[in-house]
Amino acid sequence: MSGICAGRVVVVTGAGRGLGRAHALAFAAEGARVVVNDLGVGLDGTPDADSPAARVADEIRAAGGHAVAHAADIATAAGAASLVTAALETYGRLDTLVNNAGFLRDRMLVNLDEEDWDAVVRVHLKGHFLPLRHAAAHWRAEAKAGRAPAARIVNTASGAGLLGSLGQGNYSAAKAGIVALTLVAAAELARYGVQVNAIAPAARTRMTERTFATTMAAPATGFDAMAPENVSPLVVWLGSAASDGVTGRVFEAEAGRITVMEGWRPGPTADRGARWTPSEAGERARKLLAEAEPPGPVYGT
Template identity: 75%
Template sequence: MSGICTGRVAAVTGAGRGLGRAHALAFAAEGARVVVNDVWSSSGEARAVVAEIRRRGGEAVLHSGDVSTDEGAASLVAAALGAYERLDTLVNNAGILRDRMLVSLGEDDWDAVVAVHLKGHFLPLRHAAAHWRAEHKAGRTPRASVVNTTSGAGLLGSVGQANYAAAKAGIVALTLVAAAELGRYGVRVNAVAPAARTRMTERVFAQAMAAPAAGFDAMAPGNVSPLVVWLGSAGAAGVTGQVFAAEGGRITVMEGWHPGPVADKGDRWTPAEAGEAVRGLLAGARKPGEVYGAG
């Protein structure tokens, strides 16, 4: 198999189903050798992805480690190096949901979601970055890429998903810091906020879940994968520290926090003065996007 990722090795977390499965298949279709990670691989779904890639003439291996643990994340990188002697692209995609309204959200549900999403991005990224830094120091500067998975919930907020939204917002910050720190080693880091039909989004996109009888299925997970594959290829050289939204046939460059209207007294404000100034600033500021589910 040949394509824009020929010769590259890609590791995709949470690749047993949904977006991760679509990404793994798409990387393989473009010539990449793929490490298919899924902690639930015992269910057979991740094994089926590996088998499908091989049936199509590609190369893939299974990794069943828990990437929210240091041991599991380290073994993911080791699996790529052991099977293919290299790692070029890391796609952090694994995730879970434990939706509750804020006052009903327990500590265990908070910790579980933050661990899988945010820690499950940080740990594989850290271990992969350590490998790429070592390669750079040995004179073999990589053309490596990391694609993180954020969400519109992390960019705008989402009612009933405080844990998920906070973790996804953290992933954006992690992406920006990693892009700034790792560029010197030949590593690009970007994030994608996908909108697609998966088990995790059944409730979020309830009104748009049914696939059309004919024509373009805008909610198919595979619609997001071409952008992810391109970002993971050497062809995306120079693109780093960016956040993209992908839905159906639409790709959007997300523009994050920028300074807006400002007032400077040149001295300390009184509370009343500060309030008056803020109201004036807000009158000329861009309105924030509506939190999902708030309407």
């Protein structure tokens, strides 16, 4: 197959359904050989008898592409290591890692159990860190051996991690952590030829089907604005060699819209060159807030 990812080997986690499946199919359509990872759990992360990874891999092969299924838990060190090993043993190389796996356990904070906090932070944040770490170790070794890669990592954040979302304190915190992880990884791994970016997608998946109903499609044009396939073109480009020079960035992707998100940066400031009293600090803080841009609203408010 020809395409902007021809010859590249791409790993996609959580690729059995929704966004991950759309990404895997889109990479394959652009010539990539794809490792399709999915543990096959339910929406809340509990065991499921289904094997979506194998189904998606079969779908790619039926269309003339190359894919292999991987069903290990990437939030464990062994599972994440085996993900990299699967790419190397099957296709002899690894070029792109797309971290996408996740699930929800939504509760208001006063009702959020420690187990639900740990489970969501584990799959989203740890499930990004461990595959990233093992892939980065491989690429560092390649670079030190004189085989500098054109490697790419695409992480999956969320608007909830940028603005917060009511009833999703665990998910919002994990996604915010993914943004910070992306920035650190981009800075640390650049010397090895690795670019790291993140997307904050909005699409209809199992996790968002209550929010983005099928009725949001535009019948006049046939364009389904909330289809997960709308997000994948940006992910494929970020995962390709064509994105050379783009790293440490966060993009929102929804329907036909792409937005470069601009993170925390200094706003109005005051420096008296000495210690403030509490009253003085409060008075000046109010003046600075009056000059500052208001924050975006938390989702659900």
